[in-house]
Amino acid sequence: xxxxxxxxxxxxxxxxxxxxxxxxxxxxxxxxxxxxxxxxxxxxxxxxxxxxxxxxxxxxxxxxxxxxxxxxxxxxxxxxxxxxxxxxxxxxxxxxxxxxxxxxxxxxxxxxxxxxxxxxxxxxxxxxxxxxxxxxxxxxxxxxxxxxxxxxxxxxxxxxxxxxxxxxxxxxxxxxxxxxxxxxxxxxxxxxxxxxxxxxxxxxxxxxxxxxxxxxxxxxxxxxxxxxxxxxxxxxxxxxxxxxxxxxxxxxxxxxxxxxxxxxxxxxxxxxxxxxxxxxxxxxxxxxxxxxxxxx
Numbered sequence: 660x661x662x663x664x665x666x667x668x669x670x671x672x673x674x675x676x677x678x679x680x681x682x683x684x685x686x687x688x689x690x691x692x693x694x695x696x697x698x699x700x701x702x703x704x705x706x707x708x709x710x711x712x713x714x715x716x717x718x719x720x721x722x723x724x725x726x727x728x729x730x731x732x733x734x735x736x737x738x739x740x741x742x743x744x745x746x747x748x749x750x751x752x753x754x755x756x757x758x759x760x761x762x763x764x765x766x767x768x769x770x771x772x773x774x775x776x777x778x779x780x781x782x783x784x785x786x787x788x789x790x791x792x793x794x795x796x797x798x799x800x801x802x803x804x805x806x807x808x809x810x811x812x813x814x815x816x817x818x819x820x821x822x823x824x825x826x827x828x829x830x831x832x833x834x835x836x837x838x839x840x841x842x843x844x845x846x847x848x849x850x851x852x853x854x855x856x857x858x859x860x861x862x863x864x865x866x867x868x869x870x871x872x873x874x875x876x877x878x879x880x881x882x883x884x885x886x887x888x889x890x891x892x893x894x895x896x897x898x899x900x901x902x903x904x905x906x907x908x909x910x911x912x913x914x915x916x917x918x919x920x921x922x923x924x925x926x927x928x929x930x931x932x933x934x935x936x937x938x939x940x941x942x943x944x945x946x947x948x949x950x951x952x953x954x955x
Contacts, residue, residue, distance in 0.1 A: 674897030681890030693873030695748040705887020713849035736854035739831025747824035753817025769829035844899040
């Protein structure tokens with residue numbers, strides 16, 4: 660049983676880390692003239708064939724999807740995947756990958772609050788205090804980022820967008836689990852991601868006439884392939900698999916290790932140690948996010 664739990668957590672952490680790494684690749688594609696909706700389109704152009712193949716494998720179970728679940732899938736796909744990703748990508752135009760990851764530490768506490776509001780879950784005073792400390796840690800990192808970049812309005816706007824992205828993803832975690840329990844992780848992920856592809860292609864068609872005008876090269880194509888396969892297909896299935904086996908709150912807590920690993924990776928790639936304020940803020944956010952879901 661313990662080995663099974665350890666495997667579930669390893670799957671969740673791996674999926675979270677892969678999702679997080681895509682932010683580094685998105686920042687690189689911005690340097691080559693791509694905008695948010697174009698990068699999102701490249702991501703789904705690469706990922707869509709994999710989800711279509713998944714749909715072929717589950718074609719015999721399509722008739723088992725109820726009308727209610729189908730509507731839930733459309734809503735969750737739009738909010739939890741399409742809208743959350745689009746807002747996140749736009750926010751990355753204004754903030755660093757490190758700050759984006761720290762802000763996303765907030766979603767475990769959002770899941771906790773959502774459980775209190777919508778699922779009538781009760782939490783202890785210790786959990787509420789831990790939740791508050793998470794926000795203190797986030798504030799410290801945002802302040803440090805502003806002092807480093809000097810562009811206060813851009814940092815605040817980007818931080819707000821990333822927070823909204825975290826909010827929509829937290830909502831997805833809260834409401835997707837019952838659907839996953841009924842349909843299965845693979846089926847739910849496949850159908851919802853196909854809808855997400857549809858939303859992305861429609862949006863880029865409306866915004867850019869379906870064109871992608873960035874600089875194509877072997878390097879940028881490699882980035883697009885990496886985002887589509889390792890930053891989309893693998894983590895969506897891995898996290899859905901994890902959500903089918905643990906509670907939404909537990910998944911949020913365990914997957915918060917992913918952003919921490921990404922921050923370390925970013926520091927290594929940049930060959931620059933984070934500041935004392937950043938380290939303190941990250942540790943405070945991580946530890947508080949972890950304890951926010953511990954039972955008394």
